[in-house]
Amino acid sequence: MxxxxxxxxxxxxxxxxxxxxxxxxxxxxxxxxxxxxxxxxxxxxxxxxxxxxxxxxxxxxxxxxxxxxxxxxxxPKVVDLGFAALNSLEINRVAAPCLQSLADESGYTVSMAVLDGPDVVYVERRRSGRAAGGFAISLNLHVGSRLPAYCTSMGKVLLAHLEPAVLRALLDRTDFARRGPKTLTNREQLTAALAKIRQTGVAVNDEELAAGLRSVAAPVRDRTGRVVAAINIAVHLTVWATTADTVVARLERPLRHTAAEISTRLGYR
Amino acid sequence: MxxxxxxxxxxxxxxxxxxxxxxxxxxxxxxxxxxxxxxxxxxxxxxxxxxxxxxxxxxxxxxxxxxxxxxxxxxPKVVDLGFAALNSLEINRVAAPCLQSLADESGYTVSMAVLDGPDVVYVERRRSGRAAGGFAISLNLHVGSRLPAYCTSMGKVLLAHLEPAVLRALLDRTDFARRGPKTLTNREQLTAALAKIRQTGVAVNDEELAAGLRSVAAPVRDRTGRVVAAINIAVHLTVWATTADTVVARLERPLRHTAAEISTRLGYR
DNA sequence: CTCGCCGTTCGAACTGTTGAAACGCTCTGT
DNA sequence: ACAGAGCGTTTCAACAGTTCGAACGGCGAG
Structure with a gap:
């Protein structure tokens, strides 16, 4: 060995x-x-x-x-395996319809992701008919995509609910590279943000990954109460979405509702 | 060894x-x-x-x-791999927009598949907003799904363009199980169907996989002229689609057009 | 025609792998 | 409380699968 x-x-x-x-x-x-x-x-x-x-x-x-x-x-065998893996995550089966509803109601792209080491992996993604493409094309985001956790709303939600020791180990080996205009570029900024996320229960990404891209994320819990995934709504810079606060004000409520709905269906009380 | x-x-x-x-x-x-x-x-x-x-x-x-x-x-690593594989098939990148257009124009679900041994593997799939769900749910079809080639329209297209020796080897180990009301349940029926497909250039699935489900498929060729994939339009039993002929009459034209378009973009003349 | 790089094959040295056995654990039925 | 069955995990000596240098034939460029 x-x-x-x-x-x-x-x-x-x-x-x-x-x-x-x-x-x-x-x-x-x-x-x-x-x-x-x-x-x-x-x-x-x-x-x-x-x-x-x-x-x-x-x-x-x-x-x-x-x-x-x-x-x-x-x-093709590899494709097989990948989709077997996706479907293994029972979470997908229960979450997919909820995410679709949220996409349809809000008119924006909603996603779900899990944590894998220092990255988030998209496991589900629904677009409303209205909002076609946008940043998804520029970033080439799709189910299976990986993004560093520290600069995404879902990543921050997932990090925020990690055990302190695990989180510390992870942060030790993350490189806080600047990805967007407002990326949190050091550990202190991120730690502060995570504390706030634990309080409020939602995470905001305010152009930390790419210019003009904001999103709000909320945690999904399984029956044991553990945070197993996060969902978010992403919105491209538009006429009404000029600040992160506006975005949150408009989307926080339905997002929380859907996250709670999925958690409930997973057996969380 | x-x-x-x-x-x-x-x-x-x-x-x-x-x-x-x-x-x-x-x-x-x-x-x-x-x-x-x-x-x-x-x-x-x-x-x-x-x-x-x-x-x-x-x-x-x-x-x-x-x-x-x-x-x-x-x-999650497996999910990664699977999607890397899907994207490797450069064919997806060029085909995806064409398939979307076809789905939007026709109002039906369109798919693309490749052959892997005796099975077809779905590599792309687009639904129009209008036709939600339907058989896709009952059969649980999605990208990555496998179906035996002999009872699907895309499978028959792909089989029809195989080298005779390869085809023979494949048929030797396929079990012509009845899957739908009109499944081709023996080698002779299938061989005859394949001959017709080579002539006409399109394959029809007339409730061979499931009751009430019909589809039309056409081949996609790469720059060398080899058939590398097939695309199809699937239609659930509806008021107008009461026979296979009606379905073909209505969908053959746009289907052929899209297949040709994709082939052209792959460099086929 | 030669050179260099490619994918592929060969084989003896060797090292990673094998599988029975045993460990500690948690259940289940008594 | 107890015995038994089943689980995931660990161990270790014998072994067999693996390793890597070397060499082959094919191909395209110079």
Missing amino acids: PIDDEAGSGAAFSQSLERGLMILSSFSETRPVLGIADISRAVTLNKSTTYRYVATLARLGYLHQDPETKKYSLG | PIDDEAGSGAAFSQSLERGLMILSSFSETRPVLGIADISRAVTLNKSTTYRYVATLARLGYLHQDPETKKYSLG
Whole structure:
């Protein structure tokens, strides 16, 4: 066992599996097509070792090889898995209709996300017919997208309800990069914001991720009371939404209502 | 190398990786939460071996363990991968807007799918605002869904354009189970249908998958002329759509147009 | 024609993997 | 209280799957 990461769990581990998965995740939206040599460099493995794993992945349908170029891309099996994962989150099944209603009523895009380490992952997303596209296109946001938690409304909600020790560990390894005009660029600002979120129960993103983009988020709890997800309403800069306060005033109520509705359906009292 | 499958490729293969992936795919929409013992039985592996792989998957974020029940479910990393895969299919990027237009114009649900072995996998799906839900709910169809090719319009289009040898191999291991009132339940019927599809260029599904459900599909070609995907329009039984012919008459034209449009954007002349 | 890079194959050295057994735990029925 | 069954987890020596350098044949560029 070469691996002796921090947090001394380190006992049971499969090197081969890790390497195979490293290869799978070396494919991304920005690098969708790779050859053996590309992959081998990306994961720093011997070329023939890489080849054996890639051949395995291809044989099992996780990778697809273009017969002409000999290069590989992700296969349909991976799509399968991804959607099995999405549907596993029982939360989606109960939340989807609530989110749709909220989108229809408010006329804006509503999303739901969970926390994965320092990132949020979108697990559901509903647009009202009225508000087409907008920032979703510029940011290329969709179900499955990842965004750093510290600069999103849902991320801040989720961080705010983490156990202090876990939160501290997370913040230790987050880089407060400036993403928008008003990004919280240091730990103190974020910690203060989280405290306020714990008080008020909602988080606001006021152009912290991108210019002209504001959102309000609220927590979703399961039957044990744990915050398992967050939902938000996002609004692009418009004639009426000129300050964060205006946005909150208009959207907080229906948002809270929907979050509460979903929580209730998950068994939270 | 213990494996010596048919089709003597069998050289480079990683047992460990295969086993790890078997574990991942033992999770499904119907079995979203599994314990070590469940998995071990499902993949017929020794319990401790299973444990080691599961621990690895969990450590890397592909599985999530509920701290209370100790049971596992698919993690966000898998969702990531799935969407990376979807976006890798560059075809989606170019097709999505065309499909949306077609959905809006026709007022029906349009889909796109690729072939994976004997199944079709939905890779894109657009509903017009008008036609809400319907069979999509009863069949629980969504992007990532799999359906046997022989009883779907898109599946038949894709089968029709396969190389004869590949097609034969596929048909050898398909079970022509009855799925709807008019399912093609033997090889001869299907082969005849495929011949007609090659002639006309479109495939029709006339209640072969489910009662009251009809659809028309057309092929999408890439720059090399190969059929890489199919698109369809599906229509629920309604007042005007009482026979397959009526449906075709009304939808064939716009469908062909959109399929051609997408093919052109992929570089097909 | 040569060079360089590619995907792929080979094989002996070796190291990560295997699986039975046992641990501590929580239930369930007695 | 108790025994038993089942669970997730840990251990370890024997083993078998994996590793990586080297080499092959094909391809495109110079």
